[in-house]
Amino acid sequence: MPHSSIDPNYDVATDYLQQSDPILGQLISKIGLYQLKSSSESDLINAIAKGIISQQISTIAAATIYQRFLQLYLNYGSTEEKAKAILATSEEKLREVGISRPKIRYLQDLAQKSLSDLPTLEQLEAKDDQEIIEIVTQVKGVGPWTAQMLLMFNLNRQDVLPVDDLGVRKAIKHLYNLTELPTRLSVAELGNKWQPYRTIACWYLWKSLEQDQVSFWD
Numbered sequence: 001m002p003h004s005s006i007d008p009n010y011d012v013a014t015d016y017l018q019q020s021d022p023i024l025g026q027l028i029s030k031i032g033l034y035q036l037k038s039s040s041e042s043d044l045i046n047a048i049a050k051g052i053i054s055q056q057i058s059t060i061a062a063a064t065i066y067q068r069f070l071q072l073y074l075n076y077g078s079t080e081e082k083a084k085a086i087l088a089t090s091e092e093k094l095r096e097v098g099i100s101r102p103k104i105r106y107l108q109d110l111a112q113k114s115l116s117d118l119p120t121l122e123q124l125e126a127k128d129d130q131e132i133i134e135i136v137t138q139v140k141g142v143g144p145w146t147a148q149m150l151l152m153f154n155l156n157r158q159d160v161l162p163v164d165d166l167g168v169r170k171a172i173k174h175l176y177n178l179t180e181l182p183t184r185l186s187v188a189e190l191g192n193k194w195q196p197y198r199t200i201a202c203w204y205l206w207k208s209l210e211q212d213q214v215s216f217w218d
Contacts, residue, residue: 051146106141
């Protein structure tokens with residue numbers, strides 16, 4: 001199945017979303033131009049590490065810890081060098097930058113798999129979304145949500161819907177005047193209206209929360 005990693009015409013995308021979902025369309029008109037930018041990570045270790053570190057903590061805390069993590073490995077250019085450096089870093093040192101013990105184990109597994117058979121970001125570009133999810137979720141601690149963030153912000157896939165994302169669910173609850181958070185199934189059903197631009201729809205939902213979730217991933 002072909003994937004869509006080339007920037008679409010955003011006017012076409014937002015016009016489509018406004019026509020297919022008038023409620024979301026009102027939000028689009030209020031917020032204006034879609035401005036999601038690809039994340040700056042140049043290798044898969046950094047990209048997946050960003051997702052691991054951000055799990056279950058605030059975006060402000062995640063951004064701070066992630067920058068500390070990056071500082072540890074600034075002098076390692078290649079993926080192989082960085083992976084070996086992570087494996088050589090003591091748990092105490094990683095704890096000092098704010099990474100929890102479970103996440104340390106996840107990062108170590110990421111580094112180990114990067115030395116064996118984990119593809120590069122460039123190699124992932126040629127694969128479809130589901131194949132990428134299946135590959136990266138082989139890393140301990142990497143579930144569908146982390147894989148979807150990789151698809152959206154590192155691989156520029158335009159039709160990704162993270163149904164488990166709390167920000168997306170909160171935004172839907174508020175925007176559609178629901179009495180409780182929507183289920184994964186109801187998020188998926190609503191998202192049918194947004195295909196093939198579900199990533200763009202999510203960006204507007206995140207922006208509606210007036211929080212820094214999007215800026216952390218940009």
